[in-house]
Structures are given as structure tokens and as C-alpha cells.
Amino acid sequence: MAWTNPRTWIAEKLLSADLNPHVRDNLNYLKDNIGLGAASELTIVAGVVTKAKANHTIDTAGDAAEDDLDTINGGVEGDVIFIRAENAARTVILKDGTAGADNLDLSGHDIYLTDTDQVVCLIYDGTNWILVSADNRVVEFMVNAFQYPNTGADWAPSASGASLPATRVGVICWLPLNFLKLGDQILSYKLVGDAIESAAITLDCKLVRVNKADPLNTTDIAGGGITQVDADGNFDSEATLTAAEVVATDKQYYLEILGTTGVADAILVMGAEVKVVRLS
Numbered sequence: 001m002a003w004t005n006p007r008t009w010i011a012e013k014l015l016s017a018d019l020n021p022h023v024r025d026n027l028n029y030l031k032d033n034i035g036l037g038a039a040s041e042l043t044i045v046a047g048v049v050t051k052a053k054a055n056h057t058i059d060t061a062g063d064a065a066e067d068d069l070d071t072i073n074g075g076v077e078g079d080v081i082f083i084r085a086e087n088a089a090r091t092v093i094l095k096d097g098t099a100g101a102d103n104l105d106l107s108g109h110d111i112y113l114t115d116t117d118q119v120v121c122l123i124y125d126g127t128n129w130i131l132v133s134a135d136n137r138v139v140e141f142m143v144n145a146f147q148y149p150n151t152g153a154d155w156a157p158s159a160s161g162a163s164l165p166a167t168r169v170g171v172i173c174w175l176p177l178n179f180l181k182l183g184d185q186i187l188s189y190k191l192v193g194d195a196i197e198s199a200a201i202t203l204d205c206k207l208v209r210v211n212k213a214d215p216l217n218t219t220d221i222a223g224g225g226i227t228q229v230d231a232d233g234n235f236d237s238e239a240t241l242t243a244a245e246v247v248a249t250d251k252q253y254y255l256e257i258l259g260t261t262g263v264a265d266a267i268l269v270m271g272a273e274v275k276v277v278r279l280s
Contacts, residue, residue, distance in 0.1 A: 003029050041086050047095075047102075050074040051081055058113070059086035066091035070102040075124035080132070083120050085113035094120065103128045109137040112277045114185065114244065136279045138187070143255075144271030147174040155259070161193060161270040164259045175255040175272055185244040185277035186221075189255065190236050193269035197232035199262025203269075204228050205255050207239065212250035221245050229267075244277065 004021045029035070036055035043049070043059045044067045051074035060067035069092055072081065085092050092113040096106035105128040111120055118135040146162040148155050155162050155173035162173050180186075191205045207224030211217050223242035229235045247253070259267050 003035060036082065039082075039084070044069050044092070047071055048073060051079070054079070054081055056081065056083050057086040057116075058083050058092045060090045060092060063087075063090060065089070066093060068093045068095050070095040070097065070104055072103065072122070072129050075129065077124060077126035079124040081122050081124075081129070083113075083122070084118055085116050088115045098128050105130045106134075106137070107131050109139060111137050112185070112187075112244075114277065136277050138275060139278050141177075141179045141274045141276065142271060143175055143177060143179065143274060145176060145178065146269075147176060147254075149173065155257075158268070161268055162257070164261055164267040164269075166261050166263055166265050168259065168261050170258060170260055173257050173269075175257060175269075177253040177255070177274060179274075180247045180253060180276070181278075182247055182249060183279050184247040186241060186247065186253070187244055187275045187277060188238060188240040189224075189272050189274040190238045191226055191229075191255070191257070191269060191272050192234075192236050193267065193271075194234045195229055195232055195268075196264075196266040197262075198264035200230075200260075201232075201262065201265045201267060202228055202230050202258075202260045203235070203237075203267055204258045205237070205239070205272075207241070207245075208254055208256050209245070210252040210254070 004026055006022050006026065039055040039057045040053060041057045041059055044061050047068050048071040049058060049069060051072055058069060094104055094106060094111040096104060096108055096110050098105055111134050120134045121132040122129040123132050144161055146157065149172060154168055154171035155164050195201050195203065205226045207221040209219045209221055211219060221241060224239050226237040226239045229237055255272055257269060261267060
């Protein structure tokens with residue numbers, strides 16, 4: 001059974017030949033199928049789109065590389081909407097949060113639409129669009145399993161993290177990202193800790209990929225370096241990658257931490273908070 005485009009009736013006598021395909025058969029079709037029709041495109045304007053049907057693609061404002069979507073207008077209670085990115089080169093970020101006009105309730109996580117085959121389903125409760133299903137979500141992992149090349153002499157383990165004592169110059173420790181799985185997309189990370197400065201300190205960190213080769217080699221990930229920490233006080237220094245790094249087979253990742261301390265200085269790194277897109 002196929003769908004028949006309904007007629008627009010004028011003042012006329014209706015016969016069974018009209019009613020059967022246009023009414024009876026279409027009702028039976030709807031009973032047996034969920035037919036949303038072809039998706040129509042919506043373009044984000046200041047974080048907002050307006051629903052016109054149940055099936056939409058979403059595009060960024062001005063074809064920007066990425067754009068946030070925090071509000072969908074046009075719904076009534078019980079409405080369902082399916083949305084996906086219009087273009088794989090333009091990332092649509094669904095923002096969780098129901099403050100003010102924002103009305104996306106995504107179970108506490110932003111959702112990144114990075115390809116045209118990733119579909120999100122939402123249902124409207126009269127106030128907010130509530131997540132029903134999604135292909136991926138953004139999650140943050142806490143990592144603090146440091147590795148020390150010269151344990152005790154330079155960076156040293158402590159109950160609070162990795163500790164660097166006074167008068168050390170350009171010494172390294174590593175923080176492996178051993179929570180990753182294939183298909184994850186690394187977006188950013190924050191290095192967290194405290195610096196005690198009496199003379200002069202510097203603390204740097206970068207994201208490094210280890211590549212399978214003969215011999216093994218490494219790649220510094222673009223945008224993976226934090227803003228250098230060089231002052232007294234606690235720090236929460238973030239690096240946002242130039243492009244999402246997709247985790248693939250035969251690749252491993254770690255954060256390389258580089259510290260320098262003067263007389264009576266010290267650095268303590270608690271760990272890192274790493275933000276990734278994880279497929280459901």
C-alpha cells in the first residue's frame with residue numbers, strides 16, 4: 001500500500017473512488033507506517049529554530065563551522081521532533097538547560113551533531129523538549145593516573161595528585177587517557193591543580209597522540225596546549241582542540257605535563273577533566 005497525496009476538495013459530490021484512496025487507504029497507511037515525509041531545513045538564528053514539522057535538518061547560522069541550538073519554538077504538548085545536522089562539515093551543538101527561554105532538556109549533557117546520519121528524537125511536554133533518544137552525547141572524564149619518568153626526584157606521587165618540588169627545570173610527567181574507546185571524539189580538557197610561587201614557576205600541558213609505526217611516533221594535537229600557568233594560586237587551565245580528535249585503532253593518547261619551579265616554589269596537579277563526544 002502506498003501513500004496517496006490528499007486532494008483539496010471543492011464543492012463537489014464525493015464518490016467511493018475519491019474517498020477510498022484519499023481517506024480510507026491513507027488512514028490504513030498511517031496505521032501501518034510512521035511516515036514523517038522528507039526533512040525540511042531549519043537554520044539557527046541566535047540559538048533558536050522554529051519547528052514546522054516532525055522531521056528537520058538543522059544548519060548553522062551563516063554556515064559557520066559550529067553553532068549552538070538551545071531553543072526550539074513552535075511545539076505543543078505531545079509533539080515529537082526528529083532532528084539531524086544538515087551538513088557534516090557544520091556541527092550543531094544541542095545545549096542542555098532549561099533556564100530562561102532555553103527549552104532543551106537533554107538529561108544533563110550537550111549533544112553534538114557532527115554527521116548527517118546522527119538523529120536526535122525529542123518530545124515536548126508543553127514547556128521543554130525532552131530527550132527521547134540520541135546517537136551521541138558529551139561526557140567529561142576525570143583522569144589522575146599519572147606516570148612519572150623519574151619518580152621521587154622530580155614529579156612525585158601524592159594523595160592529591162602529582163607534586164613538583166622547588167628548583168626543578170623543565171621536568172615532565174604524563175597523564176594517560178586510558179578511558180577512551182574507539183569512535184570517541186576528544187573536544188577539550190582542563191588541567192586542575194594549585195601553584196605555590198615564591199620565585200618563578202611555569203606549567204605547560206599538551207595533548208599527544210601515539211601512532212603505531214616502526215618505530216612508534218607521536219603527534220601533538222592542534223589546539224591541545226593549555227595557556228601556561230605562571231602565577232601563584234589554584235588553576236583550572238583549559239585547552240580546546242582546533243578540531244575534534246576522533247579516536248581510532250592503533251592510536252593512544254596522553255597529556256604531557258611540563259613544569260619548572262624556583263626556590264620555595266611547588267606545583268600540585270590534581271588531574272584533568274577531559275570532554276569527549278561518545279556515541280551511544
